[in-house]
Amino acid sequence: MTTTLSPARTTGGKNEDRHRLSVIGGLAALSLDAMASVAYGPEAIVLVLAVAGGTGLGFTLPVTLAIALLLAVLTLSYRQVIAAFPNGGGAYGVSREYLGRRASLVAAASLIVDYVLNVAVSVAAGVAALTSAFPQLLPYTVWLCLGVLALVTGINLRGIANSARAFVVPTAIYVGAILVVVVVGLIRTDPATAIAAAPAHAQSLETIGILLLLKAFANGCSALTGVEAIANAVPSFRKPRVKRAQSAEVALGGLLAVMLIGIAILIEKFSIQPVDGVTVLSQVTGAALGNGFGFYVVQFSTVVLLALAANTSFGGLPVLAQLLAEHNNLPHVFALRAERQVHRYGIGFLAITAALLLIISEGQMNTLVPLFAIGVFVGFTLSQVGMVRHWRRTRPQGWHGKVFINGFGAALTAIAAVVVTATKFGEGGWLIVVALPALVLLMEWVHRTYRRIGESLELGRTPAPPRPHRARVIVPVHSVTRLTRDALAAALSLGDRVEAVTVTHPGEEAAAKKFVEDWDRWHPDVPLVQLYDERRRLGEPLVEYLRGIGDCHAFVLIAEVEPEHLWQRVLQNQRGAVLSRALRRHSDAVVCRMRFRLTPHVCIDVN
Numbered sequence: 001m002t003t004t005l006s007p008a009r010t011t012g013g014k015n016e017d018r019h020r021l022s023v024i025g026g027l028a029a030l031s032l033d034a035m036a037s038v039a040y041g042p043e044a045i046v047l048v049l050a051v052a053g054g055t056g057l058g059f060t061l062p063v064t065l066a067i068a069l070l071l072a073v074l075t076l077s078y079r080q081v082i083a084a085f086p087n088g089g090g091a092y093g094v095s096r097e098y099l100g101r102r103a104s105l106v107a108a109a110s111l112i113v114d115y116v117l118n119v120a121v122s123v124a125a126g127v128a129a130l131t132s133a134f135p136q137l138l139p140y141t142v143w144l145c146l147g148v149l150a151l152v153t154g155i156n157l158r159g160i161a162n163s164a165r166a167f168v169v170p171t172a173i174y175v176g177a178i179l180v181v182v183v184v185g186l187i188r189t190d191p192a193t194a195i196a197a198a199p200a201h202a203q204s205l206e207t208i209g210i211l212l213l214l215k216a217f218a219n220g221c222s223a224l225t226g227v228e229a230i231a232n233a234v235p236s237f238r239k240p241r242v243k244r245a246q247s248a249e250v251a252l253g254g255l256l257a258v259m260l261i262g263i264a265i266l267i268e269k270f271s272i273q274p275v276d277g278v279t280v281l282s283q284v285t286g287a288a289l290g291n292g293f294g295f296y297v298v299q300f301s302t303v304v305l306l307a308l309a310a311n312t313s314f315g316g317l318p319v320l321a322q323l324l325a326e327h328n329n330l331p332h333v334f335a336l337r338a339e340r341q342v343h344r345y346g347i348g349f350l351a352i353t354a355a356l357l358l359i360i361s362e363g364q365m366n367t368l369v370p371l372f373a374i375g376v377f378v379g380f381t382l383s384q385v386g387m388v389r390h391w392r393r394t395r396p397q398g399w400h401g402k403v404f405i406n407g408f409g410a411a412l413t414a415i416a417a418v419v420v421t422a423t424k425f426g427e428g429g430w431l432i433v434v435a436l437p438a439l440v441l442l443m444e445w446v447h448r449t450y451r452r453i454g455e456s457l458e459l460g461r462t463p464a465p466p467r468p469h470r471a472r473v474i475v476p477v478h479s480v481t482r483l484t485r486d487a488l489a490a491a492l493s494l495g496d497r498v499e500a501v502t503v504t505h506p507g508e509e510a511a512a513k514k515f516v517e518d519w520d521r522w523h524p525d526v527p528l529v530q531l532y533d534e535r536r537r538l539g540e541p542l543v544e545y546l547r548g549i550g551d552c553h554a555f556v557l558i559a560e561v562e563p564e565h566l567w568q569r570v571l572q573n574q575r576g577a578v579l580s581r582a583l584r585r586h587s588d589a590v591v592c593r594m595r596f597r598l599t600p601h602v603c604i605d606v607n
Helices: 012-018 023-030 032-039 041-057 060-084 091-098 101-133 135-157 160-187 210-224 241-269 280-289 293-308 311-326 344-360 365-371 374-394 399-427 430-457 482-494 509-522 540-549 566-571 575-586
Strands: 472-476 497-504 528-532 554-562 590-597 603-606
Touching: 023 032, 023 160, 023 241, 023 311, 032 041, 032 101, 032 160, 032 210, 032 241, 032 293, 032 311, 041 060, 041 210, 041 241, 041 280, 060 091, 060 210, 060 241, 060 374, 060 399, 091 101, 091 311, 091 374, 101 135, 101 293, 101 311, 101 344, 101 365, 101 374, 101 430, 135 311, 135 344, 160 241, 160 280, 160 293, 210 374, 210 399, 241 280, 280 293, 311 344, 374 399, 374 430, 399 430, 472 482, 472 540, 482 497, 482 554, 482 590, 497 509, 497 540, 509 528, 528 540, 540 554, 540 575, 554 575, 575 590
Parallel strands: 472 497, 472 554, 497 528, 554 590
Antiparallel strands: 590 603
16 A cells, blocks of 8 residues: 655745746856856967967957857757757767767766866966956965855855856946947047057967967867856756746857957957967957056956856756766766755865865966866767757758758867867876766766666566565673663564674673673563674674574664764764674674664664
8 A cells, every 4th residue: 555645735846946047147157157268268369370470360350250150050059959958968968869878978078077177267267367466465376266166166055046146247247348348449440558569579470371270269269168058057947948048048159259259350450469467358458448447347357257157167067967967977966956956066076176176286277278178179079969960860840951050060169179189288188188088987887886786776677575574683782771771672673583792802701790790680581692702803793693693684773872962972982883884894784873862862863
């Protein structure tokens, strides 16, 4: 007979939706990485093209337009991914459905690496901008990085909707400031401030060639990191989730394209060149707005957004980790959600790994940047190839055009992945080349382990009906006290055969004799078994006794005192913990630990 409990009336659905994202909230919570890339994407292009002098810098706009074209392809593609995979996962979900489990693990590993590096790079970049403005803070770089990371982590532990609300204003100020720079710069005929000249050593020029342009394109593609985050976190949106996530994806693609192309036009219009100690965005802002209040608004909002861009990873990785855990590729603990729809274990993993990277790199952005954006292009490529297969399998109206768009995007992202890996391999990129297969092997090992556990538990099969067994309950004892009495009383309620067992060691014969006399005088109607161990072991003699009786249905009830105060734990002898550990490792007995609280009631915990 099955008893079904009727759920109480609740407004849980509405409450849960309150902790999810709107379109604006999605942009604030999941697009900061992509938005902040405006601060370093155009500069990455200029740094490469500058080696060819003014002629090379003339290709800034064409290279940016190529990146904007790829951005448009990715935006359209991920808009379709959102509709096809509303449970999130992005490149992982697409690859798992259409390219197989192994390809999906490669996509997942690339996303995990990208998310962790994004947090470390974003925090380091924000702190670098701060220490550039206030050099006296330079000795505290690592502590500042960890402080910013702790702040972003703390906000996200309160829920992704809370983080979105906290970041809406900084995001709006930043986007608005960049758009003002673009509009004013386009209207202005002459720069508001003098343009700094390039240093003399920059005049050693190289010839413009396809490899130089490809390198500039690959470097500039760092501006595309974070485009996939919305597709990865569709379940974090309010209903209708797919429609809201698609709107956020399109808004992100449009805003990012306008800002990138606008900055590229101004770079060519004002003949901006890379200058030591001055960012390209800073030069463009000065040329458009001068060195007044507007200039400092742009600079300060850029610092804030760079630091907060780490939030994109906090929105994407926990959802991805949840999917991986549900598919038995990561420990199941990552699938747990707390109040406010928070994946605490995913957030904790992200924060700890990013903190380790920041400590190892001493908070230096330039140490981390060569590792950045390699993995994300692997995910982009797999996602595009998977969507090609999706269209060819489903064949909706106009599927030929969609296949062309995704196929073209796959070719572009594959080229970018190869070029970025080749150009950054010696600068630390080899670590990513090693990390990706290592992560895939780790997830394979987790999956195999869960499969073996599932086979042992006969998951998916209907077991035989349960039948009662005669149970033997063993109670370790060493004195006659109220604790012993309550333990035996609990044991008698658990099974029909109860034995008390005591272990005696050399030099304890007198104490053992007195204990037996006390036991006989007490006469609890429970047999007492005495074990002797010359090696002064505690758990092993009990394990050997259980093996000797050959009872597969044995319970061991370990009675322990639960201190009234936490500090009193240091006064305990840890006998119960030692016994429990030995029994769990070396026997099949069910271990029950009875906590005797120093209060009027007793609580039994069966672990």
